[in-house]
Amino acid sequence: EKVTLSVIKADIGGWPGHSRVHPQLVETAEEILGRARGEGTIIDFYVATCGDDLQLIMTHKKGVDSPEVHGLAWDAFKAATEVAKELGLYGAGQDLLRDAFSGNVRGMGPGVAEMEITLRKSEPVVTFHMDKTEPGAFNLPIFRMFADPFNTAGLVIDPKMHMGFRFEVWDILKHRRVILNTPEELYDLLALIGAKSRYVIKRVYPKEGHSISKDEPVAVVSTEKLYEVAGEYVGKDDPVAIVRAQGGLPALGEVLEPFAFPHLVSGWMRGSHNGPVMPVPMHQANPTRFDGPPRVVALGWQISPRGELVGPVDLFDDPAFDHARRKAVEIAEYMRRHGPFEPHRLPMEEMEYTTLPGVLERLEERFEDIE
Ligand code: 13P
Ligand code: 13P
Ligand code: MG
Ligand code: MG
Ligand code: MG
Ligand code: MG
Incomplete structure (x- = not known):
């Protein structure tokens, strides 16, 4: 049985400067991924942070480079960017370098590490x-x-x-x-x-x-x-x-x-x-x-x-x-x-x-x- 582990991350605003991620961004991402888990798009997730980078750790059955999973990450980053803008965080949306999602976050700013593995x-x-x-x-x-x-x-x-x-x-x-x-x-x-x-x-x-x-x-x-x-x-x-x-x-x-x-x-x-x-x-x-x-x-x-x-x-x-x-x-x-x-x-x-x-x-x- 194969499972894909995807870690997709982006800096979408620092608090303050480039120091850390504001907790409201984490909560926003958790809400969106929580909904996706409920709907069965992903199996499980965890939202972590390191410095000013928001890290989405997800498991699912859709393989690497899945438009659905990448699109989900993109939506979470977009939603968190809105919160970052409201809070006036530094460099809100810093790593979202393209306006429209086109199936894959590669080359759009976020970093991606993914592997499909036989458990x-x-x-x-x-x-x-x-x-x-x-x-x-x-x-x-x-x-x-x-x-x-x-x-x-x-x-x-x-x-x-x-x-x-x-x-x-x-x-x-x-x-x-x-x-x-x-x-x-x-x-x-x-x-x-x-x-x-x-x-x-x-x-x-x-x-x-x-x-x-x-x-x-x-x-x-x-x-x-x-x-x-x-x-x-x-x-x-x-x-x-x-x-x-x-x-x-x-x-x-x-x-x-x-x-x-x-x-x-x-x-x-x-x-x-x-x-x-x-x-x-x-x-x-x-x-x-x-x-x-x-x-x-x-x-x-x-x-x-x-x-x-x-x-x-x-x-x-x-x-x-x-x-x-x-x-x-x-x-x-x-x-x-x-x-x-x-x-x-x-x-x-x-x-x-x-x-x-x-x-x-x-x-x-x-x-x-x-x-
Ligand atoms: P980040 O890449 O973590 O946003 O840091 C940029 C920077 O210029 C730190 O001084
Ligand atoms: P345990 O004996 O605790 O399982 O550890 C084995 C091992 O490989 C440690 O590196
Ligand atoms: Mg950076
Ligand atoms: Mg930064
Ligand atoms: Mg869990
Ligand atoms: Mg950073």
């Missing part, structure tokens, strides 16, 4: 929600979960996952993709995904011979690029991801372990700075220091045989992640001392999509050639 006897899943960063921020942790034996003991000691996994990597610039196998092509994979602003892990699949079909994703990341849709800077496309765990896949703790290291990601203030990603429980996902530092929330679920979401369990609500949080604060402090200098500020190529070119343009006529 196992027990289906543990983690949904990850990041704010103040971009999809490439998932490259390092997803790599470590599914390919790094120093992170995931199961790669070494569990015969069910010893054969490794397949990574689908997207070249964001050239709109193309490649599948690489690990461990055989580990170095090729790293050659690409180390360049996280260009090459982004989109999905991970099992290999032939795994108990899960090799065509069913075991991890998926949202990879929408807002600036390509908007044509100008409208905030970073704060990403989400879905990862399945246990039973020939990384154990829950192996899925979370990469976040014990607060790695550097792009985003933070004005989407223009490098900084550490801090693993936090939901109640701490309100980035305010220099609009950050970037956050990641991990929600744990068991999907019931009927497709219901049993959860969430707020997985970073564990003092064992205190050290990562402290370390993130320390790194944030260190990075901040660089002020407007690289590598705290992003390199020029990435600043192209911000407001910086507007400043540089004004200086253009002051330049003269050097002999």
